[in-house]
Amino acid sequence: MPYTNLTFAVADRIATITVNRPDKLNALNDATMAELGIAIDEAVARDDVGVVLLTGAGRAFVAGADISELASQSPIVAQRRARVGQQVFRRYETSPKPTIAVVNGFALGGGCELAMSCHMRIASDKARFGQPEVKLGIVPGFGGTQRLPRLIGRGAALKLLLTGDMIDAHEAHRLGLADEVVPADQLTERAQALAVSMLANAPLALAGCIEAVNRGLDSTLDEGCLAESDLFGVLSATADMREGMEAFLAKRPASFTGQ
Numbered sequence: 015m016p017y018t019n020l021t022f023a024v025a026d027r028i029a030t031i032t033v034n035r036p037d038k039l040n041a042l043n044d045a046t047m048a049e050l051g052i053a054i055d056e057a058v059a060r061d062d063v064g065v066v067l068l069t070g071a072g073r074a075f076v077a078g079a080d081i082s083e084l085a086s087q088s089p090i091v092a093q094r095r096a097r098v099g100q101q102v103f104r105r106y107e108t109s110p111k112p113t114i115a116v117v118n119g120f121a122l123g124g125g126c127e128l129a130m131s132c133h134m135r136i137a138s139d140k141a142r143f144g145q146p147e148v149k150l151g152i153v154p155g156f157g158g159t160q161r162l163p164r165l166i167g168r169g170a171a172l173k174l175l176l177t178g179d180m181i182d183a184h185e186a187h188r189l190g191l192a193d194e195v196v197p198a199d200q201l202t203e204r205a206q207a208l209a210v211s212m213l214a215n216a217p218l219a220l221a222g223c224i225e226a227v228n229r230g231l232d233s234t235l236d237e238g239c240l241a242e243s244d245l246f247g248v249l250s251a252t253a254d255m256r257e258g259m260e261a262f263l264a265k266r267p268a269s270f271t272g273q
């Protein structure tokens with residue numbers, strides 16, 4: 015499908031979604047948000063995609079929701095905008111294919127929330143993270159108040175939320191907001207390598223890990239373990255489980271089909 019505010023490219027089973035409004039630091043206007051939803055749906059639906067990389071064009075990952083649109087919003091429009099954004103971001107979080115935020119620059123407000131909705135975050139050493147909404151008189155609207163404390167703990171999350179301060183990539187890594195930091199000129203290469211290492215594994219097992227983690231984080235330990243054991247059982251019916259174990263025993267690399 016043709017996109018206006020982002021690019022969507024597939025190579026070697028890796029889909030790369032690039033938010034592409036560099037003159038506005040990739041701020042998420044409503045049109046871009048809608049395209050992000052279409053893009054993740056396309057990536058999940060396509061058989062030739064196994065892993066999704068999400069990044070930004072130019073010097074930003076995403077510098078937040080588009081303030082020029084927020085400035086005139088009514089309470090009802092604002093509530094709807096937040097719910098639409100939350101639903102779109104949730105699709106990145108619940109994607110059965112790994113989603114990796116490749117944070118090349120500013121990840122502020124909705125950009126930080128989008129990165130947090132991906133399964134992991136790899137950051138350039140030039141990246142900056144923050145939730146500056148309080149400086150605009152609002153709270154985050156795309157899940158930031160919920161995902162940030164789950165990722166980095168209540169105190170560290172509230173420090174970022176209440177100060178609105180930006181932190182650099184190394185501080186984000188120390189807090190657990192970024193999973194890796196790499197020099198800017200190695201970001202793409204490292205993201206591709208991560209994707210390739212995931213692509214070598216059984217697709218249904220990847221989806222099972224994501225589902226178990228998501229379901230567990232939304233429930234008790236016992237409920238999460240129940241979900242895990244169900245998935246463990248279901249995956250034992252797959253051709254890929256037989257292939258993975260036969261390959262191990264035969265001391266050869268496994269070749270998975272996703273069946």
Ligand code: COA
Nearest residue numbers: 037038039041077078079080081082120122123124146147
């Ligand atoms: N919404 C709309 N436009 C944005 C934007 C946003 N969230 N973030 C940046 N832009 C636009 C700027 O208005 C500017 O547009 P212009 O050239 O037409 O004036 C362009 O992107 C470049 O931004 P600029 O502020 O000139 O770059 P900078 O290097 O001086 O500062 C930031 C970079 C990220 C610190 C600054 O742009 C910023 O604070 N952005 C808003 C971050 C924010 O509050 N996000 C949460 C929104 S809820």
